[in-house]
Amino acid sequence: MLLDNIHGPEDLKGLSDNELRELAGEIRNFIIQKTSELGGHLASNLGVVELTIGLFLALDLPKDKIVWDVGHQAYTHKILSGRKDNFDGLRQYGGMSGFPKRNESPYDCFGTGHSSTSISAGLGIAQARDVLHENYTVVSVIGDGALTGGMAYEGLNNAARMKKNFIIVLNDNNMSISRNVGGMSRYLNGIRSDRGYNQLKSNVGGFLLSIPGVGKPIVDKIQKTKNSIKQLIIPGMLFEDMGITYLGPIDGHNIRAVQKAIEDAKKLDHTVLVHVITKKGKGYAPAEKFPWKYHGVSPFDIRTGQTKHPKTSPTYTDIFSGKMLELGAKDPKLVALTAAMADGTGLWEFAKKYPERFFDVGIAEAHAVTSAAGMASAGLHPVFAVYSSFLQRGFDQLVHDVCLQKLHVVFAIDRAGLVGSDGETHQGIFDYSYLTCIPNMTVMAPKNAHELEDMLEFALQYTLPISLRYPRGTAYQELSEFREPIRLGRAEMLYEGSDVAFIAAGSMVSTADHIRKKCMSKGYDFTLVNARFIKPIDTEILDRLSEHHRVIVTLEENVLQGGYGIQVTEYIHQYHPEVKVINIALPDMYVEHGDVTKLREGLGIDSDSIIRKLQAEGVISCEKGTT
The missing domain is CATH 3.40.50.920 (Rossmann fold)
Incomplete structure (x- = not known):
């Protein structure tokens, strides 16, 4: 196997195109095998195999820096940087993290676990490079789903002011964890489907290259020079209008195309966005068909795609989901919000039954909190279902927009407490601390499945900000004989x-x-x-x-x-x-x-x-x- 001889980026340099394609297949099979045994993030990692190889070929790592947004697509990065043999301990206690970690490898220049941070972090690294008069390339890889997060726009806004090279790779697979929503998704769909622009590039390039002696220099000149054709043909040209050079869209599964795009981007003295199109779950049919189901997986049978240990008892998320359906039938003002986690938080069934009362805001927790506050101020009864570690991202909005105004927003906080294999960035172990310090916030925690139902019903009848937090996994059913009515502040x-x-x-x-x-x-x-x-x-x-x-x-x-x-x-x-x-x-x-x-x-x-x-x-x- 080629993969057995890859111990670092230098081992890629001499491989032929056929060997690189073979290597990509071996990496993909390796990731499928390891996640089937241990669980992990599957679909996202399968989608970036060629993209990662192309980056490693174009860059001088670890001198150059790659910042992976969220970080759950860094498995190929870890394999190519000499950590293949550590995958038997992937996400296991004392083993290798499923995310980039600075203390794990010099190739992990910045730790990531939450979305929409890579542009800001990469920009900061590039600015440090320039202040210290150092010379290396910084690449931030961000998904189209992560571009729904406000922090990504803040980073883009400042990146447009860069006077030296900084590269943003937009990995566009039309997915985050759930399907993407909103204006950015529609905008990128327009770029992907703009055949006129792509055919023009192909036809003009092909014609010029056919002219003996002079064609290739002209094509090279066009590729290196800004032109107005792109602005005329692609609607909006958001990135170009901001002052960020746009390259693409590029086939993210064409290793040499990715390599060349990055090498071209390195030559520019400002921020460049390289737009690559990939397929989430590529190479494994079940993950290609249902990428959201194979985002984060427990051990599964490769042949069937079915989990090896299917759940037999309802989880707290299941209990919450069922109760929301019941309460939705009783209360026409009840609305539900999620930040790109309709499946994970159990709101998918509510969304199907009450689509006009369901709002997926994308990966934008801060916006979700304030949007819920606006709904409450106008007479609705909003429930924002969110993981504990993700609600942290809306703390300022909790303080000023919800609690200061005493608005009746219900926060259903899933994955509270220890969540396990995702590690430091996902453990929900701070919510008591950051919620109880806010005036006007009430915080509840159910002892079992029945109490979760009772607390949710109580929360919707309450009139001030209120939260209930519950853990990941099977809902505790014992102590069901104890079911006193919920009274405010009473144990x-x-x-x-x-x-x-x-x-x-x-x-x-x-x-x-x-x-x-x-x-x-x-x-x-x-x-x-x-x-x-x-x-x-x-x-x-x-x-x-x-x-x-x-x-x-x-x-x-x-x-x-x-x-x-x-x-x-x-x-x-x-x-x-x-x-x-x-x-x-x-x-x-x-x-x-x-x-x-x-x-x-x-x-x-x-x-x-x-x-x-x-x-x-x-x-x-x-x-x-x-x-």
């Missing part, structure tokens, strides 16, 4: 014992119940409280617990700083200083990728680790409490 007593009280938030209620059951066999009778509300906290139940318990243990799947436990600790220390408070939370750090069970064990928030901590604190005696 739920599940089991009332003595001496030690556990007060747990959201996903940690099940962990606390496991601890209680394990310790019951050793003679302990602990109290268990379901916090329900992270803000406002239930101070009445804290007063009640303080009367009969010497220790209160808080449990949450959020970082300690700014989380639920800190609020409880402050209140108890102020009003009940004789009571000891122990906080079980995640450390104030970024959590790497890996299986969630292993992460919980490593971070000390699984039941056995917590029991050991309580033993060390003297809450449980080693003799009685050993498990």
